[in-house]
Amino acid sequence: GAGVSQSPRYKVAKRGQDVALRCDPISGHVSLFWYQQALGQGPEFLTYFQNEAQLDKSGLPSDRFFAERPEGSVSTLKIQRTQQEDSAVYLCASSLEVVSRTLKGPRSYNEQFFGPGTRLTVL
């Protein structure tokens, strides 16, 4: 039973370099989220996919950040021309539909399953 996997686990980049971070969600999970976690802080939302559609990218800090999920499964977060302030742990999470509803019951959020993260260090 594989959980969410991310690769690489660690990445060191020189300032100005482009990087690509990969996320393999749990099979069958429709929703996929990317978060950024700076040292000593809680994770912050970057972007959200439902299948292959990117429904929310309001958290992407600049146009240097780009995410895709072309076949509705694996996702890649790309950062162009990396800067030192991009140094952080990048977390990916997946879930079934964001919300589910029983036949007569209320809507309920499905839990998000997180990967171990990719620690990016920009020198």
Next chain:
Amino acid sequence: DAKTTQPNSMESNEEEPVHLPCNHSTISGTDYIHWYRQLPSQGPEYVIHGLTSNVNNRMASLAIAEDRKSSTLILHRATLRDAAVYYCILRDVNFKGGKLIFGQGTELSVKP
């Protein structure tokens, strides 16, 4: 999204109960209360959630105040493995988006 307030850190002894408080005085009637925790060097993991009634699962219990302006996550017998940062998060049941909005959380340390 409504804001939550948690103590920065708490200490516990192994095998004793732990009560982790969360204040959410501006909670709306449609906000669920969720708890996630993050063990060192790992991604966050779901712990429990509730709306109005107290909830129990294999990991913890969630006690929600009658006015819903505060809640408490209860670990009945802390183990060394429970040392983590615990996040209290509000999520609108009317679904204003799936993202989790984390605060600073409470860093729980467990002494043997």
